[in-house]
Structure formats: structure tokens, C-alpha cells
Amino acid sequence: MQASRIFCAISIIALSACSTPPQKPTAIVHGDYSYTREYITWLIEREMDDADVTGLSIALVDDQQVVWEQGFGYADKQANLKATPDTLYHLGSIAKVFTATATMQLAEQGKLDIDQPLRRYLPEFSIKSRVDDINKITPRNIMTHHSGLPCNWVHGMSERNPGPFTEVVTAVKDEYMAYPPDYVFAYSNLGVTLLGAGIEKQSGECYACYMNKHLLLPLGMTHSEFASRIPGKSYDRGKEIDAIPLRDLPSGGLISSASDIGHFMQMVFADGKYDSRQIVKPESLREMFRVQNANVELDFDFKMGLGWMLSGIDVPRAGTVASHGGTTLNYHSLMVVLPEQKLGVVVLSNSVTAEAMVGKVATETLKLALEAKRGITQPVKETREAKEVPLTEADVRAYDGYFDTLIGLVKVSAKSGDLVAEVMGQQLELIPREENQFGARFRLFGFIPLKIGALDELNISLHRIDGHDVLALKSNNQSMLIGEKIEPVAIPPRMLDYVGEYEIINKYDGPLPQSVRILYEDGLLIGAFTFAEKPGFVFRVAFKPVGADELVTEGLGPGKGETLHLKRLGTEPHIYFSGFDLRKKPVNHS
Numbered sequence: 001m002q003a004s005r006i007f008c009a010i011s012i013i014a015l016s017a018c019s020t021p022p023q024k025p026t027a028i029v030h031g032d033y034s035y036t037r038e039y040i041t042w043l044i045e046r047e048m049d050d051a052d053v054t055g056l057s058i059a060l061v062d063d064q065q066v067v068w069e070q071g072f073g074y075a076d077k078q079a080n081l082k083a084t085p086d087t088l089y090h091l092g093s094i095a096k097v098f099t100a101t102a103t104m105q106l107a108e109q110g111k112l113d114i115d116q117p118l119r120r121y122l123p124e125f126s127i128k129s130r131v132d133d134i135n136k137i138t139p140r141n142i143m144t145h146h147s148g149l150p151c152n153w154v155h156g157m158s159e160r161n162p163g164p165f166t167e168v169v170t171a172v173k174d175e176y177m178a179y180p181p182d183y184v185f186a187y188s189n190l191g192v193t194l195l196g197a198g199i200e201k202q203s204g205e206c207y208a209c210y211m212n213k214h215l216l217l218p219l220g221m222t223h224s225e226f227a228s229r230i231p232g233k234s235y236d237r238g239k240e241i242d243a244i245p246l247r248d249l250p251s252g253g254l255i256s257s258a259s260d261i262g263h264f265m266q267m268v269f270a271d272g273k274y275d276s277r278q279i280v281k282p283e284s285l286r287e288m289f290r291v292q293n294a295n296v297e298l299d300f301d302f303k304m305g306l307g308w309m310l311s312g313i314d315v316p317r318a319g320t321v322a323s324h325g326g327t328t329l330n331y332h333s334l335m336v337v338l339p340e341q342k343l344g345v346v347v348l349s350n351s352v353t354a355e356a357m358v359g360k361v362a363t364e365t366l367k368l369a370l371e372a373k374r375g376i377t378q379p380v381k382e383t384r385e386a387k388e389v390p391l392t393e394a395d396v397r398a399y400d401g402y403f404d405t406l407i408g409l410v411k412v413s414a415k416s417g418d419l420v421a422e423v424m425g426q427q428l429e430l431i432p433r434e435e436n437q438f439g440a441r442f443r444l445f446g447f448i449p450l451k452i453g454a455l456d457e458l459n460i461s462l463h464r465i466d467g468h469d470v471l472a473l474k475s476n477n478q479s480m481l482i483g484e485k486i487e488p489v490a491i492p493p494r495m496l497d498y499v500g501e502y503e504i505i506n507k508y509d510g511p512l513p514q515s516v517r518i519l520y521e522d523g524l525l526i527g528a529f530t531f532a533e534k535p536g537f538v539f540r541v542a543f544k545p546v547g548a549d550e551l552v553t554e555g556l557g558p559g560k561g562e563t564l565h566l567k568r569l570g571t572e573p574h575i576y577f578s579g580f581d582l583r584k585k586p587v588n589h590s
Contacts, residue, residue, distance in 0.1 A: 095254035186561070334359055550564065
């Protein structure tokens with residue numbers, strides 16, 4: 001009995017130790033990353049357990065030295081194969097940084113000018129426009145996601161046997177631009193994929209061949225490639241799931257490891273040189289890290305370089321923080337560099353549930369590494385209670401209605417003296433605060449208010465810019481566009497014939513919506529989509545007429561301003577969007 005009690009006591013102490021972060025030394029020795037490794041190891045193990053993440057790899061680079069690389073969990077759980085720094089992952093959109101780097105290489109060689117029209121280098125490309133001259137689409141504004149191109153050419157983008165990515169070059173000829181170039185940040189996989197086709201055209205080599213010969217092999221990235229395949233197992237809450245390849249190599253087709261990405265970061269910190277070979281010129285790197293969209297009013301505080309995002313990762317006192325993430329259906333990854341400090345980290349995971357933790361791990365790693373290398377500590381975070389103010393009639397008038405946002409259509413209405421937002425089936429109470437800002441409070445079961453820490457730190461506000469009533473989200477003293485208020489417009493009666501449930505005629509072997517419906521609600525045409533991968537989730541988006549037979553998605557930003565084509569084949573209403581043919585299902589009157 002006594003032995004049993006001692007064993008239990010030891011077990012409790014051991015469990016407590018696992019849940020308690022390691023004690024920080026009173027002084028960090030310059031260049032000593034031991035506490036960084038110790039703390040981040042503890043953090044990773046805790047976060048993997050909390051989020052049920054199966055496998056993860058990390059690499060931390062200080063200038064030309066990889067100071068730490070390690071794998072956690074499993075690359076293949078069933079085979080008992082541990083994750084290592086050399087485990088291969090699908091890095092998704094981190095590919096865009098490599099495509100931008102290749103573009104700068106060709107610019108240095110005089111094979112393209114990043115400020116000339118894309119069509120000069122890709123003559124087969126064409127797209128329609130209601131808003132501006134398509135010759136204003138350039139490699140530069142493609143790399144900053146300000147080209148005005150649609151977000152994706154969705155049909156065939158993610159399927160088990162994808163076709164060549166170059167098929168999108170001519171596929172979009174009857175589509176429309178979403179915005180004028182250089183008007184608003186609107187993330188576009190399509191744009192970067194077209195840029196990759198331009199690289200292929202101007203280099204005279206296939207895209208994957210060029211990237212391998214001129215980037216991956218010179219960088220010693222011998223485990224890496226651009227390919228439409230899945231490199232290993234992927235998981236959702238510990239269960240192995242079927243991973244689907246991506247067609248669009250330039251925007252999302254990089255397969256690599258933490259160790260290999262470390263080589264790329266070493267090149268960045270050596271002014272473009274690796275192993276005595278100049279991969280890209282220092283001035284090209286400086287331009288890639290320069291803010292490109294400072295004069296775009298609708299972008300608020302969000303900053304873009306060429307291929308690199310310069311907002312979104314908060315490492316105070318570090319100078320420029322450049323990053324790019326990669327989120328696919330199955331993998332999550334993040335690469336972050338501090339060019340002025342010559343520090344970088346990459347975090348890769350094979351689990352659906354890892355998205356939040358890769359950002360947290362990368363950020364905390366760099367904060368500790370910055371202290372270990374430079375002695376730069378993080379400022380003490382001030383937690384000032386936001387002062388609430390009474391809700392006014394002007395507030396109700398301003399916010400009552402529909403907003404098309406980054407997470408779909410949101411309805412805001414006045415209920416019992418409060419403003420309540422309906423977001424993806426949940427209710428949030430909007431709390432008026434000082435300086436014309438609003439916070440949010442979750443309503444459990446639609447009526448029990450709950451304070452959630454993450455929501456307390458966010459502020460939203462409404463602004464009038466260039467004729468748009470836009471919603472901005474402020475976090476860490478940075479504001480970004482998240483939505484636009486939309487007003488009902490007259491819907492031609494013939495378009496109401498398109499209200500109903502739809503089926504996809506030209507399906508492919510990949511993820512597709514489970515159901516597609518067009519609704520008419522409060523004077524708006526609304527698309528409602530469900531997905532088998534997200535049970536209970538309904539994504540809603542509003543449409544507005546722009547012609548006799550065309551609708552566009554409402555709002556500003558990624559996926560907005562895109563065109564749906566309406567057409568009758570005999571008596572059957574069809575909707576064509578991004579390569580899909582959707583046919584209205586007959587109404588069953590029985």
C-alpha cells in the first residue's frame with residue numbers, strides 16, 4: 001500500500017512537471033540557445049497534446065548556423081516512424097516565396113521586368129475586365145496579391161490525379177478580374193500560378209525543372225521538390241486521413257523538410273549566397289522585404305513585400321518580420337525570418353488541427369532566440385481593460401445589416417437593446433467601446449454571454465473608404481480589412497428563377513461541396529454551401545447582379561468580386577463558376 005502511494009505521488013509530480021514550463025535562467029548567455037530549445041520543446045509537447053497533433057518538425061537558424069532542428073511525434077504513426085528534421089511535408093503556400101525568388105532571378109537576368117504586363121511574358125494568358133486594363137497585371141502586383149485576379153481557378157485544383165497547372169492559363173479567358181490592380185489586398189493562388197507559367201515560358205524549362213535546377217539543388221535542398229503528390233501521411237485528431245494533391249505547383253506545390261528550409265533561410269541571411277554561389281542578388285532580397293503596398297488605403301496596416309508577408313506575426317523589437325504560411329486541407333506550415341537579426345524558424349506539421357500551434361510555436365521560438373542572440377527582451381504586455389460605452393442609435397444604424405467578411409456572410413441585428421452578430425451559426429454580442437470601436441462577447445446557446453480572452457483583445461470598427469463601408473479588425477495595434485457592409489439591390493425577376501438547390505455536373509475526384517443552394521433572403525441573393533469535412537458548418541456568401549446574366553460575390557478581399565455566369569440550357573438553369581457547371585435540381589412537389 002505504501003509503495004502504491006509513493007508511486008502515485010511520483011506520478012503526480014511527474015505530470016505536474018510536464019505541465020509546468022521550465023524555469024528561465026536569471027541571465028541568458030549570449031549565443032546560448034539551450035533555454036530556447038528547452039522551453040519550446042515543452043511548448044510543442046503541450047500544444048501537440050492539446051490540439052491532438054500527430055507529427056511536427058522545427059528548425060531554428062542563426063545566420064549560417066542551424067542551432068536547433070528536431071522532430072516531434074510521428075511521420076507515420078502506424079509504422080511507428082518518428083518525425084525528424086528530414087521528414088517531408090507538403091508546405092503549401094510557402095511555395096509562393098520560392099516562386100517570387102525565381103521571378104527575381106529571371107529579372108536579374110533581364111528575362112522579365114516585374115513592372116511590365118504579365119501578358120508580355122505569357123502571351124497565351126487573357127482575362128476579361130469590367131474594371132481596368134488587364135495590361136496593368138504585372139509580376140510585381142501578383143507577388144503582392146494586388147493583381148486584381150480571382151483567388152483561384154477551383155475546378156481541378158485539388159484532386160487525386162490533377163492535370164498540369166498550365167491548364168489554367170487558357171481556362172480563365174472567359175472569366176473576369178475581381179478588382180482593378182493595386183486596389184486592395186486579395187490573395188490569389190491563381191495569380192502566382194500564372195506567374196509560374198511565365199517562369200516556365202521565359203526560362204525555356206518546365207517550372208519544376210527550373211526550380212530544381214536553379215533553387216533547390218544549388219541550396220542543397222536535396223529532399224525537396226515541386227510536385228503534385230502527397231509526401232507522407234496526414235492526420236486529423238490522431239486518425240489517418242486521405243490527403244489530396246494540389247495541381248498548382250507555383251502557388252502551393254512545394255514538398256520539403258524543416259532541414260531543407262533551413263538552407264533557404266541561410267541563403268537569405270547571407271545576402272542571397274549559399275555555399276559560395278550567388279542564388280539571388282542582395283538588392284533583389286532587399287526589394288522583396290520592402291513594403292510594397294504602403295499607399296493602398298484599403299489595406300490599413302497590413303503590409304506585403306514581394307512574396308513575403310510583412311504583417312501577421314508579432315515579434316516586437318525585432319525590426320522587419322517576414323513570413324509565409326502554408327495551409328492545405330491536411331498540412332500546416334510556417335516560415336518566419338527576421339532579416340535584420342538574421343534569425344529564422346520553420347515549423348511543419350502533418351495534422352489538420354495544427355494551424356494555430358505552428359504560429360504560436362514559431363512566434364515564441366523567435367522571441368526567445370532574439371533574446372539569446374541579441375539580449376533583446378520582449379516588452380511587458382499591458383492589459384488595459386477596454387472601456388465600454390453605451391450603445392447609441394447611430395451605432396445600430398451603422399452596424400445593422402449584412403457584412404460579407406473573410407469568414408463569410410455575417411448578419412448584425414438589434415436584439416433586446418444589444419447588437420448581435422450571427423457568425424457561422426453562432427451568436428456574438430457586439431460591445432461598444434471607446435474610439436468608435438466594438439468588442440465581441442460569445443453568446444452560449446444564443447443568450448448566455450461569455451467572456452473569452454481572445455475575443456477581449458480584438459476590436460472592430462467601421463470606416464468609409466472610396467465609397468465602401470468597410471470593417472477593420474485591430475489586434476496588436478495593427479488593423480486589417482475583414483469585411484464590407486452590403487446593401488440589398490434590386491434583383492431582376494428572371495434571376496430569382498435561379499433560387500434553389502444545385503448539383504455539380506462536372507465533378508472530379510477531390511473534395512467538393514456536399515450541398516449548394518441559392519437563397520433569396522432580406523432582398524439578397526445568398527449562396528449557402530456545406531462540406532462533408534466540416535459537419536454542421538454552413539458557409540454563406542452574398543451575390544449581386546452586374547449584368548443580365550452575371551453575378552459577382554459581394555465584399556472586398558480574397559474570393560470577393562468574382563463572377564458567376566447564369567445560363568439556361570433548355571429549361572434548366574445552370575450556374576458556371578471557376579470551371580464548375582452547376583445545374584439546378586428540379587423542385588419535388590410531392
